[in-house]
Amino acid sequence: MSWAWLPLGSHGDVSWQQVSDVVERCDPSVHVCAGRVGYGIEGFRSTHRQAVRTQELAAAAKPAPQFTDFSAVAPIALMATNMDDMRAWVWSVLGPLAVDDENSARLRETAQIFLDTSCSYTATASAQILHKNTVQYRIRKAEEIMGHPVQKGHTDLEIALRAVQYLGSTLLRTSPA
Structure with a gap:
């Protein structure tokens, strides 16, 4: 395990997306976790704490992602x-929808996109390349x-x-309760 502090916020030359792109082209055993950009000694400390939380979360994920940015997973990392x-x-929130199977995964994905699109059947259908009636059914x-x-x-x-x-099967049941 190695730690590095990259001065991404000082020059604007390199973005997290560029770092992510490089990491994803690396050996699959390479994993990078990052905190938000911070300034000064307190920024360094804060960024390090965030990276540690992100690393703990990434280690629990199945499959483990190659690149994890705290900004993208902060609420989950803190929880x-x-x-x-x-x-x-x-399990209490999703109930029987918290099962690790294809059908439940499809329904969870549609529900997530539906909520992300302000409960729009049309926008969800467009995002998933489905007919609006299929989204309504799901x-x-x-x-x-x-x-x-x-x-x-x-x-x-x-x-x-x-x-x-993000965490996949780590949080799911293997069969309905």
Whole structure:
């Protein structure tokens, strides 16, 4: 394991996207976790703490990503200090939709995009290259499985879906409860 502090904020010459692109072209065993850009000694300390949290999260993810930026996963990284409690919370939010299978994954992805697009069936259909009726069917199915509308408690649902998107099978059941 190695630590490096890159002066990305000082010159603007290199972005996290460029770092990510380079890492993803490297050997698959190379993993990089990054904190936000910070300034001065306190910025260094803060960035280091964020990178450590991000590293802990990336180590728990299945499969582990090659590049993880704290900015993209901050809420999940901060929540993941107790994985057992986080898993129980995700299961309580998603209910039977927290199963590690293809159908549930498809429904979770559609629900996440639906919430990201302000509950627009048309925008979700466009993003997934599906017919609007297919999106409506999937949302109804997800609601039926969870036992409540997608919009009910949508903040918790959005966070739980993001956590599962990032941590994958680490947070899911292997079979329905």
